[in-house]
Amino acid sequence: MxxxxxxxxxxxxxxxxxxxxxxxxxxxxxxxxxxxxxxxxxxxxxxxxxxxxxxxxxxxxxxxxxxxxxxxxxxxxxAGREAVLDPVGTSFRRWAELLAAQAAGEARTAELDAWLTLLGKPRPPLGAAELDRDLDTVDTLLHHTWTLPLEQAATLVGRATAAFHCGVDDILLATLAGAVGHWRPDTAAGLLVDVEGHGREPLDGVDLLRTVGWFTSVRPVRLEVAAEHLDAAMAGGSAAGSLVKAVKEQARAVPGDGLGHELLRHLNPVTGPVLRAAPAAPIGFNYLGRFVAGAEAGGGADAGPVGPWQPAGETAIGGSVDPGMPATHVVDAGAVVRDTAAGPELTLTLSWASRLLEEADARRLGETWLKMLAGLAAHAADPAAGGHTPSDFHLLDLAQHQIDELEAGFSGEQSQPFRHQPL
Known part of the structure; x- marks a missing residue:
């Protein structure tokens, strides 16, 4: 062109x-x-x-x-040379064959009861009705985007992740769960969320470092929050930290490595119908990752001094979806971090089924998510904020209150035993 x-x-x-x-x-x-x-x-x-x-x-x-x-x-x-590229460890074909074999194996089928327990019993719909594959399609979705203040974003992706020994995805998922619990208090006792991940799990010694293909996985998680503490979390109190710790642990409490749900649902003819009949998550969550913003990567808005092989445009990766595809969730929540000259920029996006949710209602959820993140950023700025959780210690069997007491002891603070409640 x-x-x-x-x-x-x-x-x-x-x-x-x-x-x-x-x-x-x-x-x-x-x-x-x-x-x-x-x-x-x-x-x-x-x-x-x-x-x-x-x-x-x-x-x-x-x-x-x-x-x-x-x-x-x-x-x-x-340069007139033959291109020599590094070898690919495991082909996508081999990976697909391995997944199909695992889906029929005893170890995976043994996870079925645990997945059914996690999915639980049917709950009232999040919107006006259940999703309908024929009516709720991609072209009926509405979308809105919010961007956090740069100072808050820097605290969340830097200080907060270090203090709570977690990733940006944990921070976002915890505050999303808190926002939904505040927005719909009836969900606080157990919200199902489909969490999208990279899917490149180290099965049977495979090497996927240089394999190209669609590995993305989705695993359902059940998140419980204490509705009575959510206002305090939004206000920046210690409840914000407890929220992160609790959701971080719940998100890790899935059977095995998390791949089993999709393997048993899609690749096993016996367990597939059972899982497809079980309750489905009304909310999807996807943290897209961290990228260099287009202008910074490309040398400026005038696009004059752009160097070779730098990402161009507003995002490094874009995408489109067939408008006739069925919507998979009542609400899909996404987030991305872009590194700009002024600091990290954290952007949130909600997409929702317009037939099932009013726009004002969905926007209220997004604004509550922003407030939860702001509260966590305020709390994380406190030098005393943070701490480990049981999943940080794979070789020890410690409860959260025991970890809190140990950390308080090593920091020289006075501590008092208490019963840990999920937030």
Whole structure:
């Protein structure tokens, strides 16, 4: 695509249009799963390479393999050399075969009762009714995005994760659970959330470091919060820290490595119908990760001094979904961290089924999530905030109150035994 006459600032927009057009030319049924477009900016300027791949063959982690390999191959070709890429440890085919075998094995089928216990009994719908695959489709979803103040974001992705010995995903999931419990108090006693993960678990010594494919997994977790403490958590009190600790532990309390639910639901003809009949999570959660923001990666908004092989545009990875696909949840919650010149930027997005939730109601949930994060940021700024949880000590059998007492003792603080309650 010739863009030699375009202003530097317009190149990313042109590339975005090219990407949308390339998506329309994908045809999985005919085996067309990837497209590439070269946006030629003319002599002396850095153009854009647009890569589009269907989700059937790629996930977010795969781009960290594909882009360096593409760069190495292109630079080798330009220098007249043969490209030599590092080998792939385990093929996606081998991984798929391994999953199918595990789904039928005794170790996985033995997880069924534990998954059914976690899923529990049917609960009242989160929205006006249950999801309907024919009525609640992607094109009926509404979306809204919120961005935290930079100071709060820096505290949450830095100080808070270090203090509570957890990841950004734990921080986000805990505050989301608190927000839903405050928004819908009837869910506080046990909210099912589908948590999306990278899915690249180390099964049977496989090496997936350089494997490209769609490994993404989803596991349901049951989260209980104490509704009476949620106002205090939003206000920045110690309840915010207790919320993180409790949800962190509950999110880890899944059978095995967490892959078993999908294996038994989709790849085992005996257990599949049983799990499909069990309650489903009304909320989905996906932390997309941390990326360099487009302007910082690309050398500035004018797109003039852009260096080769830097991400361009507002995001490093974009995507689109067939509008006719069924919605999978009443509410989907997503988040991403972008590193900017001013500091880390934390953005939250909610998507919801418009037939089942009023926009004002869904926005209230998003705003409550923001307040929960603000409360946690305020609490985490206290040097005394933080602490370990039982899952941090794999070789010891310690309750939360025992850990709290030990940490207080080593810090020289006075402590008093108490019964730990999930928040």
């Amino acid at each position: 010739d863009a030699g006459d375009a202003a530097g600032a317009a190149l990313d927009e042109i590339a975005g249009r090219a990407a949308r057009a390339a998506v329309e030319r994908l045809d999985p049924a005919s085996g067309v799963l990837a497209r590439a477009v070269w946006v030629d900016a003319g002599p002396g300027r850095t153009g854009r390479v647009v890569l589009v791949a269907h989700h059937l063959v790629v996930d977010g982690v795969s781009w960290r393999v594909l882009v360096p390999d593409l760069r190495a191959a292109c630079e080798a070709a330009a």
